[in-house]
Amino acid sequence: MSSGINLALVGASGVVGDKIISLLEKKNINVSNFYPLGFSSVGRAVSFNNKSFIIEDLSNFDSSKAHLAIFSAGSKVAKEYANDFVANGCYVVDLSSEYRYDDQVPLIIPEINGGLIRDIEKPSLIANPNCSVSQMLIAIEPIHKKFQVDLLNVATYQAVSGTGKDAVKELNSQIEDFNVEPIVYPKKIAFNVIPQCDIFLDNDFTKEEMKVTWETKKILDPNIEVTATCVRVPVINGHSEAVFFRTKEPVSKNDIVDLLSDSPAIKVIDNPADQKYPTPLENANDTEDVYVGRIRTQTINGESWVSMWIVADNVYGKGAALNAVQIIEMLIKENKLC
Numbered sequence: 075m076s077s078g079i080n081l082a083l084v085g086a087s088g089v090v091g092d093k094i095i096s097l098l099e100k101k102n103i104n105v106s107n108f109y110p111l112g113f114s115s116v117g118r119a120v121s122f123n124n125k126s127f128i129i130e131d132l133s134n135f136d137s138s139k140a141h142l143a144i145f146s147a148g149s150k151v152a153k154e155y156a157n158d159f160v161a162n163g164c165y166v167v168d169l170s171s172e173y174r175y176d177d178q179v180p181l182i183i184p185e186i187n188g189g190l191i192r193d194i195e196k197p198s199l200i201a202n203p204n205c206s207v208s209q210m211l212i213a214i215e216p217i218h219k220k221f222q223v224d225l226l227n228v229a230t231y232q233a234v235s236g237t238g239k240d241a242v243k244e245l246n247s248q249i250e251d252f253n254v255e256p257i258v259y260p261k262k263i264a265f266n267v268i269p270q271c272d273i274f275l276d277n278d279f280t281k282e283e284m285k286v287t288w289e290t291k292k293i294l295d296p297n298i299e300v301t302a303t304c305v306r307v308p309v310i311n312g313h314s315e316a317v318f319f320r321t322k323e324p325v326s327k328n329d330i331v332d333l334l335s336d337s338p339a340i341k342v343i344d345n346p347a348d349q350k351y352p353t354p355l356e357n358a359n360d361t362e363d364v365y366v367g368r369i370r371t372q373t374i375n376g377e378s379w380v381s382m383w384i385v386a387d388n389v390y391g392k393g394a395a396l397n398a399v400q401i402i403e404m405l406i407k408e409n410k411l412c
Contacts, residue, residue, distance in 0.1 A: 078106030079411050082140040082164075084155070085147035086110030086120050086129055089239055090169060093395035094144060095122050096360075101399055103406070111135055112147070138162040141411045144398055145169060160197055165405060167398050169202040174289060176201075181292050183208055183392075184400040185339055186215050191404045200401055205393030206230045206282070206304065207289040209386035210315055212364045215294060216337045217330060217380070222322035223298060228286060230304045231314040232271055233354060234263060236388050237306075245308055263308050271304035280304055312358025313388040321378045327371045330380060334366055339392065343367045352385035360390045 081098075085091045087110075098105065099122065110120050111132040119126045132151070137143070137159040145152045149172040156166045156173070173179040180190040181201045191200075203211075206228075214223060234241040240258050247254045248264030256262050260270060271282035279302075286302035307314075334340050343352045344367040352365030368383035386392050405411055 078104040079141045079406070080107040080109070080139055081105050082109040082111055082135070082137070082143040082159070084111045084132055084143060084145045084151065087112055087115035087118055088146055089235055089242075089389055090146045090394045092120075093360075093390040094146065094398060095120065097390070097395050097399040098402075099123055101403065103399070103402060107139070109135065109140060113151075137164055140164045142167070142402065142405065144402075146394075146398075156199060160199055163197050165197045165410065166199050167202060167401050168199060169394055169398055171204065171285060172201075173199050174201040174203065174285075175292070181289060182401055183211060183293060183397060184404055186211060187293055188401075188404050191401070191410065192408055194410060202394070202398050202401065203289050203293060204282070204285045205236055205388040206232065206302075206313055206315065207286055207293070208392040208397055209313060209364045209384055209388070210286070210317060211290060211294055212337075212339050212386075212392055213334065213366050213382065213384050214317070214319070216333050216340075217319075217321065217325070218294060218298075220323070220333060221325045221329070221378075223295075223319050224322055225299045226290070226317065226319040227301045228303075228315050228317045230271070230282075230286070230302065231267075231307045231309070231316075232282075232304060233307065233309040233311050233313055233358075233388055235311045236313065236393070242310060245310065249308075259306065263306060266308060268306040269303065271306055309354050311387065311389060312354025312385060313393060314352075314354055315384040316381070317384060318379065318381050321380060324373075324378045325371060325380060327369055330369050330371065330382075334369075339364055341365050342369075344369050351383060354385055357385050358387040358391070361387045362391055362396050364392055 110129045116131045142165045143159045145168040149170040152170045152172040244258045282304040283302040287300040341363045351367035357365045365385045370381040372379045
């Protein structure tokens with residue numbers, strides 16, 4: 075579109091909201107009117123394109139003023155307000171899990187299934203995937219496309235920033251004083267790992283673990299069998315994943331390295347002899363790429379198996395803010411916001 079868009083950002087003062095603003099600026103998204111929205115943060119100022127904006131109350135906002143709204147405020151807020159925006163002719167990109175499993179709502183990673191945006195005929199909801207799923211599928215998709223992944227096991231090591239500002243404060247407080255009792259997490263997170271992300275379901279998997287299964291099947295292939303174990307670790311930012319998967323077609327390490335090295339949004343760091351591999355401390359600081367290392371291949375009982383280590387910025391990068399802004403870029407490219 076030649077003129078700028080009217081953009082509302084729900085959750086503008088949050089961890090992800092702040093990164094969305096940074097990326098909108100970095101990507102030079104043409105915004106005519108910017109509406110930061112919230113609840114507890116109403117009246118606070120946020121900066122966008124060197125201008126100061128006061129956060130407005132979402133419950134009193136006239137959603138017909140926006141062409142596009144980004145919801146980064148959790149499932150409860152999305153459930154209550156997102157459809158009102160759509161009804162008033164506004165596209166909504168929602169970062170919560172509220173609409174991800176709705177068959178009528180596309181769940182989009184632009185590099186994988188961004189073509190779905192072309193099929194959208196009117197303002198509607200678009201779901202942003204889970205942070206762990208996004209980075210994993212960026213790395214798995216090119217391999218699946220060529221060698222057919224049919225069974226996947228992943229252990230995630232998730233930073234506290236994925237839970238929000240209070241979780242970051244809790245980790246820092248416990249590092250300074252280990253006697254600080256946990257509020258955000260069920261156990262102390264400092265100097266610890268907690269094998270629980272989100273609530274436990276009836277099948278003894280956590281909701282986060284089932285999100286990995288559900289979203290992989292919806293985005294990539296419904297026939298892939300997925301098992302996940304999601305672990306919270308005392309890392310401020312950057313999710314890491316150990317993935318172990320089977321391919322129908324034989325594959326070598328060189329095949330994987332060559333394929334991923336030529337894939338967009340991926341950087342391979344894999345040199346065991348020099349102890350070169352990605353880590354969240356080194357590679358998840360306002361970075362856009364997904365980093366892959368520790369690539370190994372095995373033949374087990376005549377079957378081809380691959381092991382990899384994946385790291386990405388779960389807030390700024392593909393896990394949240396970047397993916398949402400890339401969806402906006404595609405909506406603009408496809409002239410959906412005219």
